[in-house]
Amino acid sequence: MDISVVIPLYNEAESLPELFSWIERVMDEHHFTYEIIFVDDGSTDDSWKIIEGFKQRSACVHGIRFRRNYGKSPGLHCGFQRAQGDVVITMDADLQDSPDEIPELYRMIKEDGYDLVSGWKKKRYDPLSKTIPTKLFNATARKISGIHNLHDFNCGLKAYKNIVVKNIEVYNDMHRYIPYLAKIAGFNKIGEKVVHHQARKYGKTKFGLDRFVNGYLDLITLWFTSKFGKKPMHFFGLWGSVMFFLSFLSLVAVLTAKLFSLWAGSPRPLVASSPFFYIALTGMIVGTQLFLAGFIGELISRNSPNRNNYKIADEI
Ligand code: UDP
Numbered sequence: 570m571d572i573s574v575v576i577p578l579y580n581e582a583e584s585l586p587e588l589f590s591w592i593e594r595v596m597d598e599h600h601f602t603y604e605i606i607f608v609d610d611g612s613t614d615d616s617w618k619i620i621e622g623f624k625q626r627s628a629c630v631h632g633i634r635f636r637r638n639y640g641k642s643p644g645l646h647c648g649f650q651r652a653q654g655d656v657v658i659t660m661d662a663d664l665q666d667s668p669d670e671i672p673e674l675y676r677m678i679k680e681d682g683y684d685l686v687s688g689w690k691k692k693r694y695d696p697l698s699k700t701i702p703t704k705l706f707n708a709t710a711r712k713i714s715g716i717h718n719l720h721d722f723n724c725g726l727k728a729y730k731n732i733v734v735k736n737i738e739v740y741n742d743m744h745r746y747i748p749y750l751a752k753i754a755g756f757n758k759i760g761e762k763v764v765h766h767q768a769r770k771y772g773k774t775k776f777g778l779d780r781f782v783n784g785y786l787d788l789i790t791l792w793f794t795s796k797f798g799k800k801p802m803h804f805f806g807l808w809g810s811v812m813f814f815l816s817f818l819s820l821v822a823v824l825t826a827k828l829f830s831l832w833a834g835s836p837r838p839l840v841a842s843s844p845f846f847y848i849a850l851t852g853m854i855v856g857t858q859l860f861l862a863g864f865i866g867e868l869i870s871r872n873s874p875n876r877n878n879y880k881i882a883d884e885i
């Protein structure tokens with residue numbers, strides 16, 4: 570099979586018929602063999618009924634329905650597990666992404682050999698309150714992930730080699746960082762394609778302003794777990810040692826001052842009146858805490874079920 574289209578959706582009943590016939594049209598025009606996997610993320614409108622209708626019309630349609638709303642990432646994850654096409658394409662259900670991009674995305678994966686191609690909504694039709702923070706967010710994501718050629722991490726329209734989606738785990742709200750997840754899993758050929766974007770035709774956006782806070786928190790989590798997830802002591806131990814070292818220097822300063830005043834016979838201030846005394850004290854406490862966090866982290870990572878889960882590319 571050439572293509573699997575994975576579409577996570579939450580209350581998008583109005584858009585679905587138009588989206589489905591548009592995808593069908595594009596696929597037929599280009600003679601692709603394909604499947605469309607709709608993942609209904611606990612919709613409370615008629616979305617599922619409509620998907621059941623599609624299924625009766627076409628054998629290319631598959632549907633997964635969550636019992637409740639889990640989020641876009643879990644939706645993608647389940648769609649990915651089910652996808653069988655050589656190339657997997659994700660798109661939003663709200664008609665903001667255009668199915669006309671599919672053939673070129675497919676070509677880029679198949680012929681140019683990309684592992685992942687991400688859409689870039691160069692000209693966006695979203696309110697300013699969304700586009701400006703998004704720019705900042707993408708700049709941070711580029712810096713932290715080291716994927717410098719991507720302008721738009723969170724574009725819903727993306728294409729993947731099948732093997733890529735089977736090797737990444739999209740959880741929480743990590744759909745914003747799939748290129749980074751792919752890179753962490755060892756897929757480095759990541760490209761970008763400028764795509765058409767449209768204003769939302771029906772319904773309204775499912776993500777509020779909390780997306781920016783959560784987005785940054787997730788980015789920090791991802792950075793930390795990818796760098797130190799398997800060796801937390803390297804992080805906590807380093808900063809613990811730095812704390813102990815500062816604390817030691819402050820202790821030396823406090824003691825020298827005290828001994829000097831004793832030797833010189835000058836008035837002797839209490840050690841507790843020196844700022845270094847407090848630095849030494851807090852340094853020791855924080856240092857101990859950091860080492861404890863490190864040890865606990867090591868214990869947890871030793872016990873994690875996927876501690877020896879390495880991505881093997883080839884074996885002969
Ligand atoms: N979505 C979902 N579960 C959710 C929220 C969103 O499956 O909990 C789907 C939604 O139906 C759409 C896609 O994710 O197909 C992108 O959502 P939306 O268009 O609201 O995001 P935006 O374009 O505003 O970033």
Ligand code: MG
Pocket residue numbers: 661663665769774
């Ligand atoms: Mg949208």
